[in-house]
Amino acid sequence: MIEAIEKNLLRGVKLLQCISDEEYSNTTIAPYYSSIGGHIRHILDVFDCVFEGLPSNEINLIKRKRNDLAENFTAHGINYITSTIVKLRELNPDDFNKIVTVTDDLGLGPISAKYTVVGILIQAHSHAIHHFASVGYVINQLGIQLPDKDFGFNPTTPKQKITE
Numbered sequence: 001m002i003e004a005i006e007k008n009l010l011r012g013v014k015l016l017q018c019i020s021d022e023e024y025s026n027t028t029i030a031p032y033y034s035s036i037g038g039h040i041r042h043i044l045d046v047f048d049c050v051f052e053g054l055p056s057n058e059i060n061l062i063k064r065k066r067n068d069l070a071e072n073f074t075a076h077g078i079n080y081i082t083s084t085i086v087k088l089r090e091l092n093p094d095d096f097n098k099i100v101t102v103t104d105d106l107g108l109g110p111i112s113a114k115y116t117v118v119g120i121l122i123q124a125h126s127h128a129i130h131h132f133a134s135v136g137y138v139i140n141q142l143g144i145q146l147p148d149k150d151f152g153f154n155p156t157t158p159k160q161k162i163t164e
Contacts, residue, residue: 001096001118002088004155005125009081011132012040014147015139016074016081025072029141032134039135041071043128044080050120051087053100059120061104088121096121129154 015036016024024037045064053059069076096118103112115123133152140146 001121001125002091002093005088005121005128006085008125008128008132009085011147011151012043012081013078015135015151016040016078018147019074019139019144021073023139023142023144024074024077026138026142029138034134034138035071036135036138037071037073037077039131039138040077041067041080043131044070044084046124046127047084047088050117050124053102054091054095054117057098057100059100059102059115061102062110091117091121126154 019036024040025035027033027035027038042064045066046061049061049064050059052063067076067080070080071077096116098117099114100117100120101112102115102120103110105111129152136146136152146152
């Protein structure tokens with residue numbers, strides 16, 4: 001599982017190594033006017049909430065740090081991805097079935113639920129793929145090449161055959 005999450009996050013590094021800070025922080029694309037950096041930062045903030053909450057078994061997804069540097073500068077985004085991967089590798093697989101409380105706001109106020117550590121990591125990974133799909137839309141609108149053909153696709157999504 002950690003290997004799959006790492007492989008996906010490294011797609012982000014590959015993208016950030018090929019774009020400028022201006023492209024990374026561009027908020028001109030409708031309809032949401034969100035930047036590549038905003039999505040990358042948000043993805044990593046969720047993982048950071050997991051890491052912050054593991055010692056107390058209380059993961060609060062509302063308390064995201066929203067690091068402006070990681071949102072606006074590719075070098076900081078790459079560092080945030082790299083540090084996230086290091087923390088993922090440091091997790092003890094023996095703890096993956098441990099029960100934690102996860103709190104989030106689904107729109108009507110905070111709600112808490114019991115998860116396993118592996119469950120919240122799977123959710124964070126799925127969330128990252130979802131946001132990479134949004135990033136794919138933004139980079140397409142900016143005329144930037146996708147870093148690879150699977151960027152933003154869930155591994156279970158059937159591959160569409162392109163005919164000419």
